[in-house]
Amino acid sequence: MASEHGERYSVDVPLRWSDMDAYGHVNNVQFLRLLEDARVIGFQEWFGQERSMLDQGVLVARHEIEYLAPLEFRHAPIAVDMWATRISGASFDLAYEVRDPAAVGDTLYARAETTLVLYSFVDGTPRRLSEVERATLKSHEGAPVPFRWRRR
Amino acid sequence: MASEHGERYSVDVPLRWSDMDAYGHVNNVQFLRLLEDARVIGFQEWFGQERSMLDQGVLVARHEIEYLAPLEFRHAPIAVDMWATRISGASFDLAYEVRDPAAVGDTLYARAETTLVLYSFVDGTPRRLSEVERATLKSHEGAPVPFRWRRR
Amino acid sequence: MASEHGERYSVDVPLRWSDMDAYGHVNNVQFLRLLEDARVIGFQEWFGQERSMLDQGVLVARHEIEYLAPLEFRHAPIAVDMWATRISGASFDLAYEVRDPAAVGDTLYARAETTLVLYSFVDGTPRRLSEVERATLKSHEGAPVPFRWRRR
Amino acid sequence: MASEHGERYSVDVPLRWSDMDAYGHVNNVQFLRLLEDARVIGFQEWFGQERSMLDQGVLVARHEIEYLAPLEFRHAPIAVDMWATRISGASFDLAYEVRDPAAVGDTLYARAETTLVLYSFVDGTPRRLSEVERATLKSHEGAPVPFRWRRR
Numbered sequence: 001m002a003s004e005h006g007e008r009y010s011v012d013v014p015l016r017w018s019d020m021d022a023y024g025h026v027n028n029v030q031f032l033r034l035l036e037d038a039r040v041i042g043f044q045e046w047f048g049q050e051r052s053m054l055d056q057g058v059l060v061a062r063h064e065i066e067y068l069a070p071l072e073f074r075h076a077p078i079a080v081d082m083w084a085t086r087i088s089g090a091s092f093d094l095a096y097e098v099r100d101p102a103a104v105g106d107t108l109y110a111r112a113e114t115t116l117v118l119y120s121f122v123d124g125t126p127r128r129l130s131e132v133e134r135a136t137l138k139s140h141e142g143a144p145v146p147f148r149w150r151r152r
Numbered sequence: 153m154a155s156e157h158g159e160r161y162s163v164d165v166p167l168r169w170s171d172m173d174a175y176g177h178v179n180n181v182q183f184l185r186l187l188e189d190a191r192v193i194g195f196q197e198w199f200g201q202e203r204s205m206l207d208q209g210v211l212v213a214r215h216e217i218e219y220l221a222p223l224e225f226r227h228a229p230i231a232v233d234m235w236a237t238r239i240s241g242a243s244f245d246l247a248y249e250v251r252d253p254a255a256v257g258d259t260l261y262a263r264a265e266t267t268l269v270l271y272s273f274v275d276g277t278p279r280r281l282s283e284v285e286r287a288t289l290k291s292h293e294g295a296p297v298p299f300r301w302r303r304r
Numbered sequence: 305m306a307s308e309h310g311e312r313y314s315v316d317v318p319l320r321w322s323d324m325d326a327y328g329h330v331n332n333v334q335f336l337r338l339l340e341d342a343r344v345i346g347f348q349e350w351f352g353q354e355r356s357m358l359d360q361g362v363l364v365a366r367h368e369i370e371y372l373a374p375l376e377f378r379h380a381p382i383a384v385d386m387w388a389t390r391i392s393g394a395s396f397d398l399a400y401e402v403r404d405p406a407a408v409g410d411t412l413y414a415r416a417e418t419t420l421v422l423y424s425f426v427d428g429t430p431r432r433l434s435e436v437e438r439a440t441l442k443s444h445e446g447a448p449v450p451f452r453w454r455r456r
Numbered sequence: 457m458a459s460e461h462g463e464r465y466s467v468d469v470p471l472r473w474s475d476m477d478a479y480g481h482v483n484n485v486q487f488l489r490l491l492e493d494a495r496v497i498g499f500q501e502w503f504g505q506e507r508s509m510l511d512q513g514v515l516v517a518r519h520e521i522e523y524l525a526p527l528e529f530r531h532a533p534i535a536v537d538m539w540a541t542r543i544s545g546a547s548f549d550l551a552y553e554v555r556d557p558a559a560v561g562d563t564l565y566a567r568a569e570t571t572l573v574l575y576s577f578v579d580g581t582p583r584r585l586s587e588v589e590r591a592t593l594k595s596h597e598g599a600p601v602p603f604r605w606r607r608r
Contacts (some may be wrong), residue, residue: 014318014320016320016344017340017341017477017478018337018339018341018477018483018485020264020342020477020478020480021473021476021477021478021582022476022477022480023479026211027185027474028184028188028215029181029185029188029474031319032180032184032215032388033181033322035321036181036320036321037320037321037322039319040320040379041379044379051348059219059477060180060219061218061219061301062216062217062218062219063180063184063215063216063217063301064212064214064215064216064217065215065216066213066214067212067214068212075344076347093265101299110518115301120181122450126498149213149214149267150214150216150302166470167572168472168489168493168496169325169326169492169493170325170331170333170489170492170493172323172325172326173321173322173324173325173326174321174324174326174377176326179322181322185472186476187476188472188474189472189473192472192531193531196531200502224520225501226327227496227497229597236398314459323578330494331490332516332519333485333488333492336484336485336488336519337485340484340485346506349601363523364484364523365522365523365605366520366521366523366606367484367519367520367521368515368518368519368520368521368604368606369518369519369520370518371515371516371518382580419605453517453518453571454520455475
């Protein structure tokens with residue numbers, strides 16, 4: 001769908017009732033679980049089923065997340081926009097926005113960014129992005145995440 | 153225990169076998185769960201059982217975490233060092249290092265920081281740190297987290 | 305869909321990659337989580353959104369589950385068949401089969417049964433099934449679960 | 457500690473704040489997670505660290521659990537009594553009671569039983585109990601679980 005960052009890729013991620021904690025909201029840690037779900041779904045579409053980047057191997061080196069609004073369980077999936085914000089030889093940053101699907105509302109619940117390091121599980125060593133992987137990420141590149149709380 | 157940041161507060165956090173994912177390591181999202189555990193244990197000791205900061209209310213506004221070494225399940229608890237890195241009127245930053253207990257080894261598994269915003273669940277509004285809470289946090293204040301991956 | 309138990313009700317329940325444990329299979333405890341998901345989805349359809357049985361209140365009094373085949377993470381949802389096996393004044397038993405969707409295969413992964421006790425969260429007391437609730441459950445009544453391991 | 461079943465083996469299992477669900481009680485599914493924790497801790501003590509039954513391989517074939525009282529998060533661990541109720545050539549049943557530690561109270565929260573099937577992960581086949589394993593289980597044998605809800 002169109003946005004200020006251009007054509008954004010978006011994944012529908014189903015919630016579970018158990019994502020809520022004793023406060024009755026989706027727990028802050030579970031947001032990271034939803035982002036994991038979004039990556040698993042999104043990377044299959046970006047990189048293909050046969051040679052999944054997740055199977056090949058990619059390690060999470062870093063997460064940063066800001067919570068903007070409380071989210072309660074609902075039956076409809078949540079939308080997670082995903083785009084690349086940095087692409088280097090052997091790692092890249094993936095940005096996300098967790099928000100209502102367009103048909104449901106316009107609340108933005110969280111912004112986040114994950115640094116992923118390429119890894120070969122077969123060889124047990126870091127590896128470099130292939131040309132195809134780099135081109136795929138380039139086609140999903142977007143603006144930096146406008147974090148509000150990060151200290152400079 | 154003594155460290156470059158002065159007298160650091162440290163919590164023993166038990167792992168669960170289920171913290172491991174299909175890769176056989178403690179899952180990156182579960183690290184945030186371990187930090188939640190550390191806060192629950194630590195805040196009871198810092199702020200007292202009767203009037204727990206967590207019950208009173210505190211909201212997670214932000215997490216940042218870097219993964220430094222893979223962690224496998226073990227029966228012994230992991231050590232989580234906790235200290236305050238920023239104390240303002242109505243929020244504060246809490247830093248953590250997840251590491252081997254001194255008797256076990258010296259591996260550092262993760263560094264993280266959480267921004268917590270004070271909240272009154274009774275009134276449903278943000279609130280300010282009390283003098284006692286501020287003094288408690290001051291007594292646990294320490295150096296900034298030396299994040300390696302954060303972009304400037 | 306038609307079956308030996310008559311017209312069975314079936315829910316599609318999405319898996320999460322994190323449902324797998326260190327053995328690389330969906331963890332046995334997570335199967336109960338999938339059944340919780342199935343109840344949340346199914347009860348909304350059976351009892352209606354406005355006056356959900358789960359909100360009104362229902363307590364889990366008992367679970368019994370048998371594992372028949374290992375389940376690995378897949379992108380497609382799993383099918384959970386759900387039917388009532390006992391309906392009394394203030395409680396009922398809900399049976400489940402966790403299986404491949406018809407289009408995917410014919411593996412049966414687990415059979416289970418949950419005893420649910422009606423409860424009024426407003427009054428803090430047990431309550432009786434309403435006529436409408438009883439009629440709804442009757443329309444989903446089916447054969448007993450053919451447990452293989454239960455000792456007599 | 458002494459009991460009607462003779463000398464019962466008991467494990468202290470720490471709770472996590474996140475074990476609570478939106479109702480503010482330890483979620484029924486998380487009880488199974490606590491039992492998994494109890495097995496991991498208990499089997500290490502029963503069968504030894506070097507050649508853990510869990511690593512060797514054991515598969516969960518069945519769970520049955522009854523919930524007797526609501527459990528809220530507390531900082532002190534919960535006590536899980538564990539004993540064998542059936543020992544055959546290639547499988548056994550493990551019974552549990554989840555209760556307050558003696559120093560805290562005398563509430564019984566849940567009774568449960570798990571059927572475990574021996575498995576050799578190396579060979580990928582079922583296997584039989586060794587003499588040492590059988591003797592260990594025999595030394596922890598006890599009375600059947602007095603389930604109240606199980607239908608005859």
